[in-house]
Amino acid sequence: MCGIIGINSNKPVSATIINSLKKLEYRGYDSAGIATLSSGLINEIKSEGRVDNLEKNSLVQSMQGTIGIGHVRWATHGLPNSINAHPHSSQNVSVVHNGIIENSTLLKKFLVGKGHKFKSQTDTEVIVHLITENLKSDDIINSIKKTLKSLHGSFALGIIFKDQPDLIVGARRGSPLAVGYGPNENYLGSDSYALKSMTNKITYLNDGEFCIIKKDHVEFFNEDGVKINKKILQLSSEEKEYEKGDYKHFMAKEIEEQPITLKNGIKEYIDTVNNDINIYNIPWKQNEISSITLIGCGTAYHSCLMSKYWFEELTSLEVNVDIASEFRYRKNRFKKDTLYVFVSQSGETADTYAALDLCNKNGMKTCSVVNVIESSIARDSEFVLPIHCGTEIGVASTKAFLGQILILYILALKFGSVRGDLEKKELSEKLKDLKNLPKLVEETLATDNKIQNVSSTFNEAKGSMFLGRGFSYPIALEGALKLKELSYIHAEGYPAGEMKHGPLALIEDGMPVVVLAPRDNYYKKTISNMQEVIARGAKVLLITNKSSDEIISENIWETIEVESTNDDLLPFLLTIPLQKLAYYSALKKGFDIDKPRNLAKSVTVE
Numbered sequence: 001m002c003g004i005i006g007i008n009s010n011k012p013v014s015a016t017i018i019n020s021l022k023k024l025e026y027r028g029y030d031s032a033g034i035a036t037l038s039s040g041l042i043n044e045i046k047s048e049g050r051v052d053n054l055e056k057n058s059l060v061q062s063m064q065g066t067i068g069i070g071h072v073r074w075a076t077h078g079l080p081n082s083i084n085a086h087p088h089s090s091q092n093v094s095v096v097h098n099g100i101i102e103n104s105t106l107l108k109k110f111l112v113g114k115g116h117k118f119k120s121q122t123d124t125e126v127i128v129h130l131i132t133e134n135l136k137s138d139d140i141i142n143s144i145k146k147t148l149k150s151l152h153g154s155f156a157l158g159i160i161f162k163d164q165p166d167l168i169v170g171a172r173r174g175s176p177l178a179v180g181y182g183p184n185e186n187y188l189g190s191d192s193y194a195l196k197s198m199t200n201k202i203t204y205l206n207d208g209e210f211c212i213i214k215k216d217h218v219e220f221f222n223e224d225g226v227k228i229n230k231k232i233l234q235l236s237s238e239e240k241e242y243e244k245g246d247y248k249h250f251m252a253k254e255i256e257e258q259p260i261t262l263k264n265g266i267k268e269y270i271d272t273v274n275n276d277i278n279i280y281n282i283p284w285k286q287n288e289i290s291s292i293t294l295i296g297c298g299t300a301y302h303s304c305l306m307s308k309y310w311f312e313e314l315t316s317l318e319v320n321v322d323i324a325s326e327f328r329y330r331k332n333r334f335k336k337d338t339l340y341v342f343v344s345q346s347g348e349t350a351d352t353y354a355a356l357d358l359c360n361k362n363g364m365k366t367c368s369v370v371n372v373i374e375s376s377i378a379r380d381s382e383f384v385l386p387i388h389c390g391t392e393i394g395v396a397s398t399k400a401f402l403g404q405i406l407i408l409y410i411l412a413l414k415f416g417s418v419r420g421d422l423e424k425k426e427l428s429e430k431l432k433d434l435k436n437l438p439k440l441v442e443e444t445l446a447t448d449n450k451i452q453n454v455s456s457t458f459n460e461a462k463g464s465m466f467l468g469r470g471f472s473y474p475i476a477l478e479g480a481l482k483l484k485e486l487s488y489i490h491a492e493g494y495p496a497g498e499m500k501h502g503p504l505a506l507i508e509d510g511m512p513v514v515v516l517a518p519r520d521n522y523y524k525k526t527i528s529n530m531q532e533v534i535a536r537g538a539k540v541l542l543i544t545n546k547s548s549d550e551i552i553s554e555n556i557w558e559t560i561e562v563e564s565t566n567d568d569l570l571p572f573l574l575t576i577p578l579q580k581l582a583y584y585s586a587l588k589k590g591f592d593i594d595k596p597r598n599l600a601k602s603v604t605v606e
């Protein structure tokens with residue numbers, strides 16, 4: 001996904017645009033660019049790589065113009081280089097774009113036939129020439145309207161015009177876009193995070209809408225070019241500027257913030273006085289729900305899978321989980337008595353949003369568990385459960401994962417309790433243990449013991465396995481994903497009981513294998529699976545919880561013991577060493593931990 005910024009001001013904008021782009025780099029960072037309007041001309045400067053490379057260009061330093069747009073790119077069409085970087089400009093129009101134009105090949109053919117010359121391999125460039133072509137016969141609103149109707153696919157656009165030196169146009173379909181309001185200037189941004197340092201007054205465009213941003217006012221239009229009114233939201237200003245502080249990386253900070261994340265969630269959702277759950281105004285009666293389907297991508301999908309075990313343990317509900325990019329194209333049999341839950345940190349993941357949209361179109365009950373409460377998924381769900389973990393910048397999700405599974409666990413307790421599946425006494429016991437969880441996470445974080453040393457073995461290996469059963473299996477998947485996305489080495493999460501059905505053939509002498517075997521109901525079985533891999537030469541890193549009874553096995557390479565608590569909550573603690581393993585592996589490799597290659601913080605394209 002890409003980052004977009006636009007500023008229409010009464011003072012030069014290039015420096016502010018560059019600073020905003022730096023805040024947007026978590027959305028995409030393989031190239032960057034800026035375009036401003038000055039002395040009746042469009043000035044465009046672009047560079048490969050980080051925004052710093054753009055900033056070093058002396059021409060950017062001296063860039064004039066009080067109207068401008070900027071962009072950081074996560075490549076979808078065309079190599080990540082300065083030619084394919086945005087903005088894309090003709091003599092009269094300059095465009096920044098987040099999304100995918102699915103009919104760009106056809107449009108390019110038509111425009112080349114009209115004599116337009118293309119410079120890049122991108123789909124975005126067709127938008128520039130299409131608007132330029134339409135401006136020959138229409139005014140700006142009709143040119144925009146006509147252009148948008150010809151585009152198939154998704155877009156968030158920022159557009160400036162040589163002959164309209166007092167405005168910026170923004171347009172949205174399928175990719176988020178926000179307008180911000182400042183003193184004698186107004187802004188366009190791909191999300192509120194980009195605008196927060198300049199304003200907390202925000203308006204979100206909905207799909208099909210476009211806007212004309214002047215320095216002293218903003219007009220909004222629907223897809224037919226009819227003027228509409230839009231609400232101005234006051235953003236929560238308690239989230240001060242989010243910086244790394246003393247940490248080397250945002251990810252390191254976000255791992256350490258997890259006790260606070262859990263405290264925030266418990267404070268929000270647990271009534272510690274009456275020992276009850278603060279989830280009210282659920283818009284459906286419990287007898288209207290007999291099953292629940294949880295949907296997400298990546299780490300958010302692992303949260304869904306983790307919660308399946310809790311829902312099955314604590315309620316009589318039938319529970320299904322699905323990966324959003326699979327769900328959206330599956331021949332689904334929608335059921336009125338199913339609650340569809342969408343889990344997403346950013347609330348903007350295209351596949352998850354599309355799955356939600358499909359459920360909405362079929363009149364289903366929808367609920368979302370998100371971190372960004374102003375996001376599209378939150379706005380379009382009937383019921384929203386924010387995780388309140390604060391801004392998460394590191395592309396590899398850590399505190400948001402713990403925040404997601406906390407809220408899902410609490411939701412499972414709520415459903416179990418209101419449906420009569422969970423006795424009051426049992427609920428009260430579990431809530432008591434839950435209140436102690438932040439402290440246990442704090443203690444587990446403090447035992448930063450062997451994990452730094454073992455990380456080199458993972459770095460030197462061809463690949464590794466992460467094994468777990470039951471509650472530990474989703475955590476094994478999450479630990480493998482962390483290692484993959486941060487240190488770029490293959491790692492596979494697998495059900496421990498499944499190894500003998502094929503993957504055992506992968507085990508060779510010295511291969512590092514993480515085995516999650518807390519003293520829960522699956523302990524003995526997992527230990528036998530562990531012995532099967534040790535017998536074939538694996539170097540096993542056993543992650544278990546503290547206990548008085550001896551571990552019934554030998555030849556274990558290393559053992560890490562997390563704090564002990566009730567079985568439900570062990571997954572929270574087992575996650576910590578796995579996050580640190582991935583972090584230290586990447587640190588030793590010298591990789592960019594907050595911005596791993598090829599990835600983006602929120603994937604707002606298919």
Ligand code: AGP
Nearest residue numbers: 298299300344345346349396397
């Ligand atoms: C997690 O470490 C990854 N960055 C990625 O799998 C992420 O969880 C996924 O893209 C879903 O993002 P979302 O939670 O914002 O929807």
